Amino acid sequence: MNLFTEFRACVLDALQALTAQGALPDGLEFANVTVEPPRDPAHGDMATNAAMVLAKPAGLKPREIAEALGAQLTSDPRIASAEVAGPGFLNLRLDNSVWAGVLGTVLDQGAAFGRSTMGQGTKVNVEFVSANPTGPMHVGHVRGAVVGDALSNLLAYAGFDVTREYYINDGGAQVDVLARSAFERYREAHGRSPEIAEGLYPGEYLIEVGEALKAEFGEQFLDQPESVWLETIRNFATERMMGMIREDLAALGVRMDVYSSEKALYGTGEIERAIDRLRQKGLIYRGTLEPPKGKTPEDWEPREQTLFRSTAHGDDVDRPIMKSDGGWTYFAPDIAYHSNKVDRGFDLLIDIFGADHGGYVKRMKAAVAALSDNRVPLEVRLIQLVKLYKNGEPFKMSKRAGTFVTLRDVVEEVGADVTRFVMLTRKNDASLDFDFAKVLEQSRENPVWYVQYASARVQSVLRKADEMGAGDTSPDLSGLTHDAELALIRKLAEWPRIVELSARVYEPHRVAGYLSELAAEFHALWNRGNDTPGLRFVQEGDHATTAAKTALARATGVVIANGLAILGVAAMTEMR
RNA sequence: GCACCCAUAGCUCAGCUGGAUAGAGCGCUGCCCUCCGAAGGCAGAGGCCUCAGGUUCGAAUCCUGAUGGGUGCGCCA
Numbered sequence: 001m002n003l004f005t006e007f008r009a010c011v012l013d014a015l016q017a018l019t020a021q022g023a024l025p026d027g028l029e030f031a032n033v034t035v036e037p038p039r040d041p042a043h044g045d046m047a048t049n050a051a052m053v054l055a056k057p058a059g060l061k062p063r064e065i066a067e068a069l070g071a072q073l074t075s076d077p078r079i080a081s082a083e084v085a086g087p088g089f090l091n092l093r094l095d096n097s098v099w100a101g102v103l104g105t106v107l108d109q110g111a112a113f114g115r116s117t118m119g120q121g122t123k124v125n126v127e128f129v130s131a132n133p134t135g136p137m138h139v140g141h142v143r144g145a146v147v148g149d150a151l152s153n154l155l156a157y158a159g160f161d162v163t164r165e166y167y168i169n170d171g172g173a174q175v176d177v178l179a180r181s182a183f184e185r186y187r188e189a190h191g192r193s194p195e196i197a198e199g200l201y202p203g204e205y206l207i208e209v210g211e212a213l214k215a216e217f218g219e220q221f222l223d224q225p226e227s228v229w230l231e232t233i234r235n236f237a238t239e240r241m242m243g244m245i246r247e248d249l250a251a252l253g254v255r256m257d258v259y260s261s262e263k264a265l266y267g268t269g270e271i272e273r274a275i276d277r278l279r280q281k282g283l284i285y286r287g288t289l290e291p292p293k294g295k296t297p298e299d300w301e302p303r304e305q306t307l308f309r310s311t312a313h314g315d316d317v318d319r320p321i322m323k324s325d326g327g328w329t330y331f332a333p334d335i336a337y338h339s340n341k342v343d344r345g346f347d348l349l350i351d352i353f354g355a356d357h358g359g360y361v362k363r364m365k366a367a368v369a370a371l372s373d374n375r376v377p378l379e380v381r382l383i384q385l386v387k388l389y390k391n392g393e394p395f396k397m398s399k400r401a402g403t404f405v406t407l408r409d410v411v412e413e414v415g416a417d418v419t420r421f422v423m424l425t426r427k428n429d430a431s432l433d434f435d436f437a438k439v440l441e442q443s444r445e446n447p448v449w450y451v452q453y454a455s456a457r458v459q460s461v462l463r464k465a466d467e468m469g470a471g472d473t474s475p476d477l478s479g480l481t482h483d484a485e486l487a488l489i490r491k492l493a494e495w496p497r498i499v500e501l502s503a504r505v506y507e508p509h510r511v512a513g514y515l516s517e518l519a520a521e522f523h524a525l526w527n528r529g530n531d532t533p534g535l536r537f538v539q540e541g542d543h544a545t546t547a548a549k550t551a552l553a554r555a556t557g558v559v560i561a562n563g564l565a566i567l568g569v570a571a572m573t574e575m576r
Numbered sequence: 577g578c579a580c581c582c583a584u585a586g587c588u589c590a591g592c593u594g595g596a597u598a599g600a601g602c603g604c605u606g607c608c609c610u611c612c613g614a615a616g617g618c619a620g621a622g623g624c625c626u627c628a629g630g631u632u633c634g635a636a637u638c639c640u641g642a643u644g645g646g647u648g649c650g651c652c653a
Binding site: 032036037038039040043047049052053055056060078086087088095111132142169171172173174210254262288289290291292293294297300302303305307313316317319320322323324325327329330331334349355356357358359360361362382388404425426427430431433442444445447450455457460461464494497498501502505510513516517520524526527528529531534536537538 | 577578579580581582588589590591592593594595596597599600601602609610611613615616617618632633634646647648649650651652653
């Protein structure tokens with residue numbers, strides 16, 4: 001139940017009525033009519049731009065339309081007043097019974113309050129993380145993982161049919177490098193000194209893989225040429241790495257539905273089929289690319305290649321899909337993988353990439369557009385860098401020096417809840433500062449703490465009310481008419497709208513922002529109780545009033561819990 | 577050189593896909609609380625929304641161009 005769409009429907013009905021009465025001309029387009037919370041609460045509860053939008057096509061003055069619309073609307077008992085303001089806004093004030101109704105709805109629906117059918121069961125595939133299976137996840141992966149997970153939660157909550165998917169890049173040269181690196185650790189496990197050549201992965205996490213290889217294969221591969229062991233060790237090591245990554249994801253509370261393997265695309269004809277599909281559309285050809293203007297690589301020489309005509313679908317240049325040695329480029333299996341997603345019947349694909357893959361977006365969109373004949377949109381969200389700090393000091397990270405921060409380090413240091421919330425406090429395409437000290441601070445400055453504190457206070461109020469025996473009294477919600485109380489209820493009423501808005505633009509960070517605002521509103525009311533005892537939630541000796549006021553607190557707790565659930569953050573029940 | 581992203585208070589950032597007098601936190605200034613409804617509260621100052629054009633009833637938001645920053649740019653994924 002979205003109060004704003006509900007009242008938008010009322011406005012549209014009123015406009016229809018005015019049309020029927022001849023006050024408005026026939027055939028007006030109402031699509032741009034909105035009903036929104038006004039920026040300044042003093043303006044009322046809701047504002048509609050109908051008069052301004054319709055003035056020109058109707059050939060009337062905005063104020064005339066607004067006044068007629070206002071008169072029409074106030075016949076609805078739920079609308080207490082409608083006044084024309086500014087350039088032609090119509091500000092609506094709602095009857096208090098509406099707010100009591102909202103509160104009742106929140107309490108009735110509980111975890112379902114805010115759930116939307118907006119997505120209409122659209123089958124959406126969200127691909128995220130997709131870290132190479134060559135090592136543990138590091139901080140760079142965390143933000144993408146959290147955004148993808150929260151976005152999936154959000155879309156599911158908004159009525160989409162969501163599949164969360166991890167694409168395992170286990171088909172390229174990097175897993176051969178992994179195998180060679182693991183082989184050295186295997187030799188080490190046998191007492192040989194490892195030769196970690198330049199370009200191999202030096203990480204100590206491979207030591208245990210070496211031990212495991214020894215336990216599994218004994219001396220079988222020792223002193224054997226690469227051709228003997230490469231595939232076996234590659235599979236073994238990749239498997240171990242994926243095991244580690246799954247544990248990392250679990251530690252962060254990230255869930256996946258499907259793990260897809262790049263390697264599995266090879267040798268099954270799937271890549272060939274996908275490319276053939278493009279070929280049939282005339283999008284595959286042999287040709288020679290122009291060198292990039294301005295900055296020509298030194299070793300540039302014109303070369304004939306097999307190319308995908310991605311320019312036919314909006315890319316800047318066509319892209320090679322085959323290497324000169326006849327092997328596929330990385331782009332070819334990616335095409336096949338996305339083709340596979342299209343074939344699985346998804347109506348919408350979402351890819352979460354690191355910002356450094358921004359140059360890859362257009363060609364991928366072109367491929368999906370071509371493969372699906374423009375049926376399936378591909379949305380790509382780019383995730384900007386996270387800058388690490390400790391007490392305001394930049395946290396230097398270097399793979400070589402071993403000061404390399406893993407996902408585990410972060411989760412162990414500050415916890416999964418804090419990590420997740422902080423990662424969602426900024427929009428995905430802005431870089432984000434993450435200060436290990438500040439995120440644990442208990443202060444207004446720390447949004448995680450601030451929201452969880454609100455949720456803890458709610459629980460504390462409810463416990464107190466229970467203790468005094470007001471818990472079972474069925475509340476009369478019509479008594480909650482103080483401005484500070486109404487402000488909080490209005491905020492609660494916005495929740496379903498925030499869900500739909502955030503889902504529509506694929507931006508889970510808006511949920512975190514809303515929760516901060518909701519918490520602020522709740523704390524504000526709480527603080528008023530310091531000076532004005534009549535505004536305290538628990539009224540000693542007055543069960544009826546306490547029941548009503550704690551119903552408001554409980555409703556706040558419900559919405560905070562619903563929001564945090566989307567973010568994948570636990571609600572606190574008490575402060576430690 | 578080209579493409580994509582970004583530019584909002586001193587700082588870090590929100591800003592409802594075009595609405596009214598552009599918001600929050602920190603910092604700053606001034607008051608208040610000494611309370612266990614604790615881990616602060618209230619108020620104030622602070623803005624050419626990078627710049628220049630355009631679209632329209634109306635622009636931080638959309639379009640064009642400029643400036644500054646980030647990212648990427650044929651057989652690496």
